[in-house]
Amino acid sequence: MSTRYLPYILILPVTIFLCVFFLYPFVLVAQQAFWSDTGFTLDNFRKVVGHWKFPISLKNTLLLAAAVVPIQLALALLMATMVNNMGRGRDLVLYVWTIPLGISDLAAGIIWLAIFDQSGFLNSMMSGLGLIDRPMNLLSYQSPGLVFLAIMLAEIWRATAIMLVILVAGIGLIPKEYYEAAEVFGASPWKRFTRITLPLLRPSLSTALVLRVILAFEVFAVVQALGGTLFPVLMGETYNYQFELLNGRSAAAVALIILAISIAATLVILRVLRVPKGATI
Amino acid sequence: MAEIQIKNVAKRFGEYQALSDINLTIADQEFMVLLGASGCGKTTLLRIIAGLETQSTGEVWIGDKRVDHLPPKDRGIAMVFQNYAVFPHLTVFENIGFGLRMQKLPNDEVTRRVQRTAELMHIEQLLKRYSGELSGGQRQRVAVARALAMEPDVILMDEPLSNLDALLRLEMRAELKGVLAESKTTAIYVTHDQVEAMSLADRISVMHQGRIVQAATPVEVYRNPAERFVAGFIGNPPMNFVTARPEGKGRWNVAGQSFDGPASDAGALEFAIRPEDLTPAEAGLRATAKVVEPLGAHLLVTCEVDGALFRAVLDSDLVVKPEDSLTLAPMPDRVRWFDPETTKAVAV
Numbered sequence A: 001m002s003t004r005y006l007p008y009i010l011i012l013p014v015t016i017f018l019c020v021f022f023l024y025p026f027v028l029v030a031q032q033a034f035w036s037d038t039g040f041t042l043d044n045f046r047k048v049v050g051h052w053k054f055p056i057s058l059k060n061t062l063l064l065a066a067a068v069v070p071i072q073l074a075l076a077l078l079m080a081t082m083v084n085n086m087g088r089g090r091d092l093v094l095y096v097w098t099i100p101l102g103i104s105d106l107a108a109g110i111i112w113l114a115i116f117d118q119s120g121f122l123n124s125m126m127s128g129l130g131l132i133d134r135p136m137n138l139l140s141y142q143s144p145g146l147v148f149l150a151i152m153l154a155e156i157w158r159a160t161a162i163m164l165v166i167l168v169a170g171i172g173l174i175p176k177e178y179y180e181a182a183e184v185f186g187a188s189p190w191k192r193f194t195r196i197t198l199p200l201l202r203p204s205l206s207t208a209l210v211l212r213v214i215l216a217f218e219v220f221a222v223v224q225a226l227g228g229t230l231f232p233v234l235m236g237e238t239y240n241y242q243f244e245l246l247n248g249r250s251a252a253a254v255a256l257i258i259l260a261i262s263i264a265a266t267l268v269i270l271r272v273l274r275v276p277k278g279a280t281i
Numbered sequence B: 001m002a003e004i005q006i007k008n009v010a011k012r013f014g015e016y017q018a019l020s021d022i023n024l025t026i027a028d029q030e031f032m033v034l035l036g037a038s039g040c041g042k043t044t045l046l047r048i049i050a051g052l053e054t055q056s057t058g059e060v061w062i063g064d065k066r067v068d069h070l071p072p073k074d075r076g077i078a079m080v081f082q083n084y085a086v087f088p089h090l091t092v093f094e095n096i097g098f099g100l101r102m103q104k105l106p107n108d109e110v111t112r113r114v115q116r117t118a119e120l121m122h123i124e125q126l127l128k129r130y131s132g133e134l135s136g137g138q139r140q141r142v143a144v145a146r147a148l149a150m151e152p153d154v155i156l157m158d159e160p161l162s163n164l165d166a167l168l169r170l171e172m173r174a175e176l177k178g179v180l181a182e183s184k185t186t187a188i189y190v191t192h193d194q195v196e197a198m199s200l201a202d203r204i205s206v207m208h209q210g211r212i213v214q215a216a217t218p219v220e221v222y223r224n225p226a227e228r229f230v231a232g233f234i235g236n237p238p239m240n241f242v243t244a245r246p247e248g249k250g251r252w253n254v255a256g257q258s259f260d261g262p263a264s265d266a267g268a269l270e271f272a273i274r275p276e277d278l279t280p281a282e283a284g285l286r287a288t289a290k291v292v293e294p295l296g297a298h299l300l301v302t303c304e305v306d307g308a309l310f311r312a313v314l315d316s317d318l319v320v321k322p323e324d325s326l327t328l329a330p331m332p333d334r335v336r337w338f339d340p341e342t343t344k345a346v347a348v
Helices: A006-034 A043-050 A053-084 A090-097 A105-116 A121-128 A144-172 A176-184 A189-200 A202-217 A221-226 A234-244 A248-272 B042-050 B092-096 B098-102 B107-120 B136-149 B166-183 B194-200 B218-223 B228-233
Strands: B004-013 B016-026 B031-035 B057-062 B077-080 B154-158 B186-191 B203-208 B211-216 B240-248 B251-254 B257-260 B269-273 B278-294 B298-305 B308-315 B325-330 B336-338
Touching (some): A006 A248, A053 A090, A053 A144, A053 A234, A090 A144, A105 A121, A105 A144, A105 A221, A144 A202, A176 A189, A202 A248, A234 A248, B004 B042, B016 B042, B016 B211, B031 B042, B031 B194, B042 B057, B042 B154, B042 B186, B092 B098, B092 B107, B092 B136, B136 B154, B136 B166, B166 B194, B194 B218, B203 B218, B203 B228, B211 B218, B211 B228, B228 B240, B228 B269, B228 B336, B257 B278, B298 B325, B308 B325
Parallel strands (some): B031 B186, B031 B203, B077 B154, B154 B186
Antiparallel strands (some): B004 B016, B004 B057, B203 B211, B269 B336, B278 B298, B298 B308
16 A cells, blocks of 8 residues: 555544534524524624523623633632742642643533531531521522632632643643743843743743633533522523523534634634744744 | 852752763853763752752752742843754744743834844744744744844753754754854853863863763863763873883883883783774784775774783884784873773873
8 A cells, every 4th residue: 555645544533433423513502593494694793692691601701711711710820830940749740730720611511519518518617616606508599609609619620730730731831941031131030931931931822822711601500509699601502492491402502602602712812922933932 | 150160969869860060150151061971960960059859958059049939030041952843833023032922022122123133043944934834944943043132141052953863963063153143141151072062162071970070171181081980081092091000110011011101100001092092013012903994094903912801003115914914003192091090190
């Protein structure tokens, strides 16, 4: 067999797999979203966008992403820098910090529910310390700020590690000599971070951010566990249309809207963090 | 004025003694080369002077200021790294201006200095490029320009030419020498390449196992090695050694021949002579040729004298075949003697 065709033959199984399990379902979803009984239509989109819950869900989703992702980015950068400056025990710390990665998001939501619940750890602790007389319902419609905060905390706890892992690998790729040169030429530790680490980390930063932002737009289980109906998000709406209202077309339309937002965000991130030609390590 | 003084510096990495008892004074505007095989401590010493490494004991002075407790940026130094460390995300212009920007110099001053050093290093046409678009030689020039732009008191170079190909290395070597002489900075240059060391240095410090064995001018190091190690390390091919037995006061028997030598009481000395200081003659050391290598300009003959390996660089017109017997006369004023116990040179 000619070696010319070998690479194509080798990637064939993956290509087939992707076509059958991703491309084909995607086409089906798109078809559902754009089709009515009479043919092509945008009615499904008009309907879901016109629904009173849509603006709230959209706002909540974007707000949550805007609140969580920057904090996670800062935390992940800080943690990655710390891990990289560690000698002994580095791997142990890294493993401990990445434990939340191994927990499903619904489980993570339930763990934090166990903390914030009326009979949860936080209430027990506060009454144990004599700070409150009787347990408070923290996650109620009367305290939307607290609900938001609880979801934020759970999301940060759950999903910072995915960025951390990518950034640790990225920082490890930056040659030590650049830091020494920067030090000799007068850059303070902070300047070394902003002038050397951050720009040289752009490829990893954009991977981490793209991944994280897409996941943030798809947030569902944690919100469901902690906020329930108090904090509607887009993915929750998709779920409702599909399984509560049994309206597959609307569900598909919302899913495509989430996809569009994700693609837009990805393009922005890739554009902002692009590395000029010839400027790679 | 930037005289450098290194006083009793030692460095230990755990159990490993990387440097011991380093004492060295480098004059203002001097070009000092630290020469030695890998692992001899030369880079460690350079990094201690730079402030990238901290000595275990001892002091480093630059000018009349003790600097060993200061961060690198406060020492008045600039450095050229072995792998250049030209920042990939910055243009050549911003690379050269990096240190100046860190000093918060005004924009026009940065531009002026970057332009001037870029012209000096003949890279003014590359200022807008990124390091990924440069060849090794051009990156090297950027690294040197970045150091020169700082107008430092001292410029430190860690094997800066070792990653260039042979021809480019030769070209850069000559250029570096000219540029540095003009800049009037004190320079410390680390290399394992003795030809580079000889051609660049005002003085060479030969290092071995964490010590400075000899610090002297290139000619002095070549002609009068202070220790047997230096004699064997410098010169290609290196010096020849043959054991000498005492024959009487100041007379030594070398491979059956009698030579005037040091008036030493030692039971044995080592007779040393450079390969090019041997000529075929009527009287001299009897040698048996083993390998003959015609090198164009010379004939390199590896032979055996008194059971020891011996090399001679002879005239290329000479016809020598393996197993030929030769009589090689050493130039009397080029013969050196070493004490095999202390390994130090013994004066005649």
